[in-house]
Amino acid sequence: MVGSALVRRLEAAGFGNLLKPDRAQLDLADERAVASFFAREKPGIVILAAARVGGIKANNDFPVEFLLENLRIQNSVVEAAHESGARKLLFLGSSCVYPKHAPQPIPESALLSGPLEPTNDAYAIAKMAGVKLCQAYAREYGGNFISAMPANLYGPNDDFDLESSHVLAALLRKAHEAKMNRARELVVWGSGKPRREFLHVDDCGSACLFLLEKYDSPEIINVGCGEDISIRELAELISDIVGFDGELAWDRSRPDGTPRKLLDVTKLNNLGWRPAIPLREGIARTYDWFLKHNAS
Numbered sequence: 001m002v003g004s005a006l007v008r009r010l011e012a013a014g015f016g017n018l019l020k021p022d023r024a025q026l027d028l029a030d031e032r033a034v035a036s037f038f039a040r041e042k043p044g045i046v047i048l049a050a051a052r053v054g055g056i057k058a059n060n061d062f063p064v065e066f067l068l069e070n071l072r073i074q075n076s077v078v079e080a081a082h083e084s085g086a087r088k089l090l091f092l093g094s095s096c097v098y099p100k101h102a103p104q105p106i107p108e109s110a111l112l113s114g115p116l117e118p119t120n121d122a123y124a125i126a127k128m129a130g131v132k133l134c135q136a137y138a139r140e141y142g143g144n145f146i147s148a149m150p151a152n153l154y155g156p157n158d159d160f161d162l163e164s165s166h167v168l169a170a171l172l173r174k175a176h177e178a179k180m181n182r183a184r185e186l187v188v189w190g191s192g193k194p195r196r197e198f199l200h201v202d203d204c205g206s207a208c209l210f211l212l213e214k215y216d217s218p219e220i221i222n223v224g225c226g227e228d229i230s231i232r233e234l235a236e237l238i239s240d241i242v243g244f245d246g247e248l249a250w251d252r253s254r255p256d257g258t259p260r261k262l263l264d265v266t267k268l269n270n271l272g273w274r275p276a277i278p279l280r281e282g283i284a285r286t287y288d289w290f291l292k293h294n295a296s
Contacts, residue, residue, distance in 0.1 A: 070126035155201035193231030
């Protein structure tokens with residue numbers, strides 16, 4: 001999802017010499033293969049968006065895979081970027097690197113200031129290690145390796161598999177299926193009280209290009225819209241967009257996760273960047289994409 005959005009944004013900006021091998025061509029967890037690719041191609045700019053990702057269920061069920069696979073990907077790519085002489089690297093982290101009970105909105109200074117949310121701590125620790133690796137290369141070798149922490153992302157090419165998807169994509173699919181099946185209710189995990197910030201992936205792509213052009217500090221920077229919404233409000237909004245007119249039912253046996261995740265985006269806003277896609281419009285566009293590519 002993120003990679004395709006980055007390609008769209010870069011191509012729209014006139015960048016043509018893009019190296020974008022897929023998984024069949026290059027396994028980013030394979031250190032030797034990555035080193036060979038970088039030595040051969042010698043990219044000037046590297047954006048590390050690849051990761052094993054998933055929603056609360058996938059993170060909770062597969063902590064070993066989420067930790068090991070992401071560490072392997074990050075270590076291979078960041079080291080190879082340095083060894084091949086890349087001028088700049090952008091590492092994409094995640095808002096889940098912040099403590100479960102971080103101050104709201106979450107400033108960049110909250111990193112490593114408290115315990116993590118247990119349901120996704122393996123993924124968060126891997127991403128934190130990636131941040132520290134980039135900072136270490138900057139400190140020891142002077143590399144221009146920067147790290148951005150995006151809010152919850154959604155949009156075209158999202159994962160709509162209910163076993164692995166994030167909340168927005170999962171609710172979109174559930175609402176669509178409930179509508180098609182003329183169901184009387186839509187079951188949502190948890191209490192509906194947690195609040196989340198959602199950023200359209202095309203806005204994330206725009207922010208990444210902006211940071212590559214305008215930001216050179218090894219200190220992390222948040223990327224978001226500065227607004228959040230409760231899961232209940234999100235479910236109601238998605239139901240309205242999809243056209244599901246049944247009731248919402250809450251499965252309180254399922255985890256809520258972190259109570260609130262709203263990023264402080266003052267730092268990015270002060271540099272001159274703001275998102276362009278409102279949440280309702282972004283969800284509607286994502287639903288149109290879903291209907292074309294996933295709906296049966």
